[in-house]
Amino acid sequence: MISDTSAVPLSQPFKPQTLSGELALCRHCDLVQLMPELAPGEEASCSRCGLHLDARHPQPVLRPVLYAGSALFMLLLANLFPFVSMFAAGNSNAMNFFDTSSVLFSEHHQWLAILIWLFIQAVPAACMLAVLYLKLGMLYTLPACTWVARVLYMLKPWSMVDIFLMGLIISFVKLVADADISLGPSFWAFCLFCLLHLRTFQVIDRRELWSKIAPYPIPLVEAHAGKTGLQQNLKLCQVCTALVPLAQSHCSRCNTKVRIRQRASVQNTMALLIAATLLYIPANLLPIMRTVSFGETTDSTIISGLILMWRDGAYPVAIIILIASVIVPVAKILIMFWLCYLTRLPFSRRQRHSSKIYRLVDWVGRWSMVDVLVVAIMAALVRFDLFMSVYPGVGALVFAAVVILTMLAALSFDPRLLWDPLAEQEDASFDATT
Numbered sequence: 001m002i003s004d005t006s007a008v009p010l011s012q013p014f015k016p017q018t019l020s021g022e023l024a025l026c027r028h029c030d031l032v033q034l035m036p037e038l039a040p041g042e043e044a045s046c047s048r049c050g051l052h053l054d055a056r057h058p059q060p061v062l063r064p065v066l067y068a069g070s071a072l073f074m075l076l077l078a079n080l081f082p083f084v085s086m087f088a089a090g091n092s093n094a095m096n097f098f099d100t101s102s103v104l105f106s107e108h109h110q111w112l113a114i115l116i117w118l119f120i121q122a123v124p125a126a127c128m129l130a131v132l133y134l135k136l137g138m139l140y141t142l143p144a145c146t147w148v149a150r151v152l153y154m155l156k157p158w159s160m161v162d163i164f165l166m167g168l169i170i171s172f173v174k175l176v177a178d179a180d181i182s183l184g185p186s187f188w189a190f191c192l193f194c195l196l197h198l199r200t201f202q203v204i205d206r207r208e209l210w211s212k213i214a215p216y217p218i219p220l221v222e223a224h225a226g227k228t229g230l231q232q233n234l235k236l237c238q239v240c241t242a243l244v245p246l247a248q249s250h251c252s253r254c255n256t257k258v259r260i261r262q263r264a265s266v267q268n269t270m271a272l273l274i275a276a277t278l279l280y281i282p283a284n285l286l287p288i289m290r291t292v293s294f295g296e297t298t299d300s301t302i303i304s305g306l307i308l309m310w311r312d313g314a315y316p317v318a319i320i321i322l323i324a325s326v327i328v329p330v331a332k333i334l335i336m337f338w339l340c341y342l343t344r345l346p347f348s349r350r351q352r353h354s355s356k357i358y359r360l361v362d363w364v365g366r367w368s369m370v371d372v373l374v375v376a377i378m379a380a381l382v383r384f385d386l387f388m389s390v391y392p393g394v395g396a397l398v399f400a401a402v403v404i405l406t407m408l409a410a411l412s413f414d415p416r417l418l419w420d421p422l423a424e425q426e427d428a429s430f431d432a433t434t
Helices: 062-080 099-106 110-137 145-158 161-175 185-202 206-213 265-285 302-311 315-342 354-381 394-412 422-427
Strands: 023-025 032-034 043-045 052-055 084-088 091-095 180-183 234-236 243-245 289-293 296-300 389-392
Touching (some): 052 206, 062 110, 091 354, 099 110, 110 161, 110 206, 110 354, 145 206, 161 315, 289 354, 302 315, 315 354, 354 389, 354 394
Antiparallel strands (some): 234 243, 289 296
């Protein structure tokens, strides 16, 4: 059941003693609105931009603990047993889950190995440990819960186990025509880990989590639904969702420094996008993968590999790579440039659905990393000495840098600038670029 919040003006000041009936400030459009009392299973969304604001889940402690604990156990199993085995022309090779990064490290691709290890092992494990710690902190008094909660939502976008699973499927489709693939017990453990990891984040909510960590602070100024926070001299703590007066520099709940808008948001976003654009050119020209077969070396770029898969009849894989490695990065860069341009236009000339477009490109941009993960998987699995071996090319690291820069650009862009009238920005002594 979905319950949307409504921006109904109130006559009384803001007094959030309880979660039900408190006011919420949307972190994407800055609208203050009344948060309805939610029953378990219900969600609340912003009435203006549609952003998810709050949710209530049944058994808010037990279910996340069980999911996160089970996910960690499956991750442990994924590292203990054989992951995938490959048989080709009388040769065989077994790959462990950790080999996706250790093989790259042994082949002197240290930076790429560290990135892969962080994205598919370290960050996901840290997120699950953080969830366990915070949920147990609701039952027992544990130190540093505020710091752990801040780190959890900083790490969440960089957990890419779902993208790695897609990379595995693509790799198997590419290899199954020339070799026999045998899935080990660790592969199935990883699949369960991926599902449990995603489910853990689905059953926790930031507002509900912070309400258990520390009480909601009552700001020293009045707030009313139906107006923006900027109009009422209020700003939002992006970490714990508390309302903070403009004159107050730090959040009284999590002690995070709170700004009216992200500092130099448009300049930082533009700089990261320009860097990503410049790197995207060599990322497509340099070899992303190198295949050595009977002493003969073949270099493959993103485009050449895409063409080869299409000629071989692997149309679904070719389409996925085309979308993830070509269309998505280019579209994200262009759309982010367009969103930056919109912040300088009068409010009446901005697109109505620009916030939804921003959320879409922010979510889909991380999937471009699938091509880099495919290279890591192929390098760990296809290792038959002189018969055939696969090595990552320098283009893989450059393309990974492009994806990371576009993700950082989306994180540095403040979507509230899309809703701020230029006149209000000037009255508040800041503009869309500060």
